[in-house]
Amino acid sequence: MSLTKDEWLALEKKAHELRNLCLDTTYWAGSGHIGGGMSCMDILTILYHKYLNIKKDDPDWADRDRFILSKGHAGIAYAPVLCDYGYNDKEQLKTFNLTNSKMGIHLDSNKVVGVDASTGSLGHGLPIAAGTALAARVLKKSYMTYCLTGDGELDEGSNWEAAMTINHYNLNNLITFVDRNHNMIDGNTEDVMKLEPLADKFTSFGFDVKKVDGQNIKELCDAVDYALASPRPVLILADTAKGAGIKMMENNYKWHYGAIDDKLYEECKKDLEEYYQKRVERVEREAK
Amino acid sequence: MAGGFVYTAVESTEMSTAEYYGNTLAELGREHPEIVALTADLANSTKIGIFQKEFPDRFFNVGIAEQNMFGVAAGMAKAGCVPFLSTFSVFASLRCADQLHTDICYQNVNAKIIATHAGTSFGQAGSTHHAIVDFAVTRAMPNLTVICPADGVETANAVRAAYELNGPVYIRINRGFDRVLYADPDYGFEIGKAVELHEGTDITVIATGSCAFQALQAANFLENADGLKVRVLNMHTLKPLDKDAVLKAIMDTRRIVTVEDHNIIGGLGSAVAEVMAEAGKGCGFTRLGLKDTFAPIGLHEDIMSMLGIDSNGIIAAVRDVMGKDFELDDNWDDEV
Numbered sequence: 350m351s352l353t354k355d356e357w358l359a360l361e362k363k364a365h366e367l368r369n370l371c372l373d374t375t376y377w378a379g380s381g382h383i384g385g386g387m388s389c390m391d392i393l394t395i396l397y398h399k400y401l402n403i404k405k406d407d408p409d410w411a412d413r414d415r416f417i418l419s420k421g422h423a424g425i426a427y428a429p430v431l432c433d434y435g436y437n438d439k440e441q442l443k444t445f446n447l448t449n450s451k452m453g454i455h456l457d458s459n460k461v462v463g464v465d466a467s468t469g470s471l472g473h474g475l476p477i478a479a480g481t482a483l484a485a486r487v488l489k490k491s492y493m494t495y496c497l498t499g500d501g502e503l504d505e506g507s508n509w510e511a512a513m514t515i516n517h518y519n520l521n522n523l524i525t526f527v528d529r530n531h532n533m534i535d536g537n538t539e540d541v542m543k544l545e546p547l548a549d550k551f552t553s554f555g556f557d558v559k560k561v562d563g564q565n566i567k568e569l570c571d572a573v574d575y576a577l578a579s580p581r582p583v584l585i586l587a588d589t590a591k592g593a594g595i596k597m598m599e600n601n602y603k604w605h606y607g608a609i610d611d612k613l614y615e616e617c618k619k620d621l622e623e624y625y626q627k628r629v630e631r632v633e634r635e636a637k
Numbered sequence: 638m639a640g641g642f643v644y645t646a647v648e649s650t651e652m653s654t655a656e657y658y659g660n661t662l663a664e665l666g667r668e669h670p671e672i673v674a675l676t677a678d679l680a681n682s683t684k685i686g687i688f689q690k691e692f693p694d695r696f697f698n699v700g701i702a703e704q705n706m707f708g709v710a711a712g713m714a715k716a717g718c719v720p721f722l723s724t725f726s727v728f729a730s731l732r733c734a735d736q737l738h739t740d741i742c743y744q745n746v747n748a749k750i751i752a753t754h755a756g757t758s759f760g761q762a763g764s765t766h767h768a769i770v771d772f773a774v775t776r777a778m779p780n781l782t783v784i785c786p787a788d789g790v791e792t793a794n795a796v797r798a799a800y801e802l803n804g805p806v807y808i809r810i811n812r813g814f815d816r817v818l819y820a821d822p823d824y825g826f827e828i829g830k831a832v833e834l835h836e837g838t839d840i841t842v843i844a845t846g847s848c849a850f851q852a853l854q855a856a857n858f859l860e861n862a863d864g865l866k867v868r869v870l871n872m873h874t875l876k877p878l879d880k881d882a883v884l885k886a887i888m889d890t891r892r893i894v895t896v897e898d899h900n901i902i903g904g905l906g907s908a909v910a911e912v913m914a915e916a917g918k919g920c921g922f923t924r925l926g927l928k929d930t931f932a933p934i935g936l937h938e939d940i941m942s943m944l945g946i947d948s949n950g951i952i953a954a955v956r957d958v959m960g961k962d963f964e965l966d967d968n969w970d971d972e973v
């Protein structure tokens with residue numbers, strides 16, 4: 350069912366809150382992987398506030414949908430989502446990265462409630478996701494598995510090995526997102542190690558590839574709806590901007606990891622507010 | 638063994654350990670055109686990017702593909718280049734263990750792995766980024782020399798020595814700044830030779846990496862507070878291990894504490910224990926390090942303190958071993 354205008358606006362509002370919480374967490378921690386956190390916040394928002402079949406009061410529910418954040422360094426975005434959802438106390442975000450905190454840069458599935466896999470070593474998520482999807486078949490469960498990878502991360506061969514597994518077993522109970530923000534640590538992906546033609550690569554590996562604007566909630570939701578109905582494994586290639594919503598960070602690879610002081614914090618807050626207004630205007634224009 | 642230019646104490650406080658590496662590699666690059674450098678999207682983080690700036694044509698960023706990088710390096714080495722490759726220690730030793738084992742060590746090619754963010758030095762990143770088993774893995778690889786420098790100056794020495802040695806070398810260095818152990822590079826660094834940092838006859842602390850500085854501090858404290866004479870050895874080379882220094886410590890001091898930013902299984906403590914057991918000479922002995930657990934997250938110095946591998950932890954361990962009932966005579970026959 351297509352997204353209604355009210356739903357869309359509600360998701361925009363939630364994404365806006367979560368972007369702010371990600372910024373706050375980065376500020377409290379002093380620094381963080383905010384660039385790649387912001388680029389995937391819309392994806393995290395629709396998953397946790399529209400699609401994932403999970404239970405607040407039963408995080409280990411065996412039939413829950415699974416979500417594997419393969420780009421584990423986006424913990425600075427994922428922790429706020431998990432706290433805001435209610436799995437963990439929001440106060441914990443204030444000690445993010447501090448000594449002995451339960452939450453460090455990469456979230457530990459044995460310490461942070463709601464994390465389905467401890468990631469951080471890139472290229473591990475998609476094989477694990479293939480595993481949870483395969484297990485659903487064996488155990489005759491109807492849950493879905495969602496996986497989110499970075500784009501630089503796709504340099505790791507393990508992703509392509511997993512892609513073969515997903516195609517071979519036709520794991521259509523797995524939906525893969527790629528956060529195509531075009532940047533990694535040392536620069537633009539096409540300068541460091543060419544990925545293009547990326548959609549063609551995934552197509553040739555057997556995925557049904559959907560290219561969307563990863564900062565457009567409606568397009569993202571349409572793609573997930575499509576994937577849920579698809580007889581084949583779908584990969585959603587989400588074109589995003591690293592640091593989305595904060596002007597000086599946008600598409601700037603140097604903001605892969607950065608420090609936020611008081612002055613920057615105020616600037617970022619203002620940017621996020623403006624960004625939100627623009628996004629709401631877009632909904633007003635485009636929603637039916 | 639001084640480098641091309643001599644680093645001063647001022648630079649020690651201004652340059653991170655990895656910057657010593659990057660600068661030394663660039664110096665070596667000027668001297669030796671066959672040196673090439675490779676990384677996997679970590680040019681800046683590992684400081685191999687300093688070489689890249691000067692020699693862009695001899696630098697290769699393979700993207701986030703460490704296994705591929707090790708294979709490519711093996712190929713380049715087979716053809717006559719001397720590759721230096723850098724990524725985080727946890728990936729160099731584990732993600733690429735097969736390539737390290739088969740492509741580099743088995744073929745015995747002349748490649749140098751300079752692995753950064755060693756031990757728990759990338760503390761806040763958690764266990765996915767802590768290298769706590771790399772000694773165990775790399776020590777067990779035939780042909781591989783394994784070095785863990787104590788600070789920036791020693792890193793510069795080790796990198797130069799690694800170039801001069803023909804064969805594969807694994808050097809693990811920390812993220813960020815190390816406490817300065819050496820103000821001057823001319824203290825006689827030699828691969829496979831422990832450096833005595835403090836004389837002592839009561840007990841020996843054998844330390845490696847960032848723990849060496851902590852051990853020296855502990856020895857100074859114990860001398861003043863307890864009147865103990867603690868020998869401190871900086872065991873910068875894990876393999877080949879300086880067996881003579883270990884045997885001498887056993888015979889001279891009869892008590893040993895090892896300390897490392899690594900699991901106590903398979904690392905420095907194990908290496909020392911192997912020498913001790915084969916010598917047939919029991920001795921008061923404790924291994925400090927991760928007690929077969931994953932580390933908490935936090936700042937490196939905080940983690941070191943929580944693990945008891947900082948000076949306070951070493952002081953406590955020394956007192957504990959000193960307090961143990963242990964014969965001081967030379968008659969080994971009457972001991973269990």
Ligand SMILES: Cc1ncc(C[n+]2csc(CCOP(=O)(O)OP(=O)(O)O)c2C)c(N)n1
Nearest residue numbers: 385469470471499500501502532533534678
């Ligand atoms: C196996 C592995 N190699 C290297 C790293 C270090 N690292 C962390 S993030 C990153 C870049 C990731 O780029 P991308 O996948 O594009 O993520 P994004 O831009 O979305 O943050 C690298 C190289 C790692 N975490 N894991």
